[in-house]
Amino acid sequence: MAGAQSDVELFGHVIDGEEITAGDGPGFDSVDPYTGRPWARFPLGSGAEADLAVDAARRAFDSGPWPRMSRSERRAILHRLADLVLENRRDLALADTRDMGKPVSQSLNKDVPRTAENLRFFADHAALTPAELYPSDTGHHAYTRYEPAGVVVAIAPWNFPLMLASWKIAPALAWGNTVVLKPAEDSPASVTILARLALEAGMPPGVLNVVHGYGPDSVGSALTGHARVDRVTFTGESATGTAVARAAATHLTPVSLELGGKGANVVFADADIDQAVEWSARAAFTNAGQVCLAGSRLYVHRSIAEEFTRRLCGAADLLVPGDPKDPATLLGPLSSGEHHRKVSGYLDSVAEWGGTVATGAAGPGLFVRPTVVTGLPKEAPHRNEEVFGPLVTVTPFDTEDEVVAEVNDSPYGLNAMLFTEDLSRAHRVAASLRVGTVWVNCFFVRDLRAPFGGVGRSGLGREGGTYSREFFTEPKAVVVRVGEDPGADGAA
Incomplete structure (x- = not known):
């Protein structure tokens, strides 16, 4: 790591292969949400740093070796980075x-390995995925090439800082693009x-750049509205996603947006309750x-709602807040005082909306204990807005049609879960839900080949497997005359 000063570690922008620390210039601190003390300092970027990073990425793409390497060469470097x-x-x-207070057991055992997996998967996917060949009766040979799009701006969220950044940059890099990454200022x-590790792995300067700073009227808006950028991929809240899309539209820059969610979880009467409670x-x-x-929106069939809620409260009470750096801790603090x-505020207003806190409460420091709320009316904000904290609302239902309509009555459509032992119901309900992903009798199981994204206010576009290829490349049709032309020009 970079040097330390008064026990605060110094980090910099990484632009064109060089790390630029704050030094005596403007900077900002990252505050450990558990201790409440700054632990790292970063340079505060502006439009100037955004220009420098885009220029570096542009040069690396237009005249550097990365887009001109074979896919196998890029693959080897990305695998070295994963190592x-x-x-x-x-x-x-x-x-x-x-x-941001994430328990180290999660970041160490899940997020970091998944980051390496993302790098390996997309490196292999780009090297091994075939393109299309179109048979022709006109004496021509037609096929598709997938050329890298150019300079990609990637904006990552604060809740899974490393893993979700890798989800964006891995396919972009594997397909030969260069990247300017802006992480969330909180993480x-x-x-x-x-x-730093990418440079150590042999990635040429300018291929992966990192610029620190804020979003509106700062680095974020300078990057998303930049004239020399070819793609923008963003994960974050829906309101910010709207601003990103508006900025990118100035230059008709394609965007991929993975935005907020209000995931519904439906537990039918025939569900395996042990499994459903755990998940x-x-x-x-x-x-x-x-x-x-x-x-965070839990719907339970009325015949089992009381028992299920009691058991869910028991599972919640087992999650004891603690130091996130302790490997035994499963529940860390929230990311910041503002959050x-x-x-x-949502917890404080439960009674005002006629609900009951079955278990949970705001704890000491920045902790919030896992909270289960019952009895809220449909219009309560707790049931409709993205709380982004450990609060789940439980609502009983009677019929399949009723609960499907309830789940779909939301501006969000990122994902849903359902628990049932009825195979026909599982397929029927999954087909009826207006969301990007449905998990049946499980949660957060990802196949990196499958599409990932949401509908409505949950986003625009899909990423994963060939869906990432479509976004991070410019598909090109090539038609070659290889024989005698019988006279047809093949025009549509």
């Missing part, structure tokens, strides 16, 4: 834990380490509920 990620897993995991450390607790309380996919005030 280095695992070799440096503790530094990477602790960076996310100290930035910028791990991706800076990743950029529902994970879906609601993992990462202190700071997950866009969180199953803690937001989530606590």
Whole structure:
């Protein structure tokens, strides 16, 4: 890591292969949400740094070796980067834990390995995925080439800083693009380490750049509205996604937006209750509920609602808040004081809306204990807005048609879960839900070949497998005359 000053570690922008620390210039601190003390300092970027990073990425794309390497050559470097990620897993995991309070058991055992997996998968996918060949009767040979799109701006969220950044940059890099990555200002450390490791792995300067700063009227808006950028991929809240799309539209820059969610979780009467309780607790309380996919809207068939709620409360009470750097801790603090005030506000208004807190409460410091709320009316904000904390609402239902209509009556459509032992119902309900992903009798199981994204206010576009290829490349049709032309021009 970079040097330390008064026990505060210094990190920099990574632009064109060089790391530029704050020095005596403007900077900002990352505050450990558990201790309440700054642990790292970063340079505060502006439009000037955004220009420098885009210029570096532009040069690296237009005249550098990266887009001109064979896919096998890029694949080897990305696999080397994945190796280095695992070799440096503790530094990477602790960076996310100290930035935003994620339990180190999660960042070390899940997020870092998944980051390496993302790098390996997309490196292999780009090297091994075939393109289309179109048979022709006109004496021509037609096929598709997938050329890299150019300079990609990637904006990563604060809740899974390393893993979700890798989800964006891995396919972009594998297909030959160059990248300017702006991490969330609340959690910028791990991706800076990743950029250092990329250079160590042999990635040429300018291919992966990291710029620190804020969003509106700062680095974020300068990047998303930049004239020399070819793609923008963003994960974050829906309102910010709207601003990103508006900025990119100035130059008709294609965007991929993975935005907010209000995940529904439906438990039918025939569900395996043990399994449903376990998965529902994970879906609601993992990462202190700071997950866009969180199953925060829980619908339980009325015949089992009382028992299910009691058992869910028992599972919630087992999650004891603690130091996120302790490997035994499963529940860390919320990411910041501002976010803690937001989530606590929802807890404070439960009674006002006629609901009951079955278990849970705001705790000491920035902790919020896993909270289960019952009895809220349909119009309560707790049931409709993205709380982004460890709060789940439980609502009983009577019929399949009723609960499907309830789930679909939301501006969000990122994901849903359903628990049932009836195979026909599982397929029928999954087909009826207006969401991007449906998990049946499980949660957060990802196949990296499958499409990922949402509908409505949950996003625009899909990523994963060939869906990422479509976004990060410019498909090109090539038609070659190879024989005698019988006279048809093939025009549509």
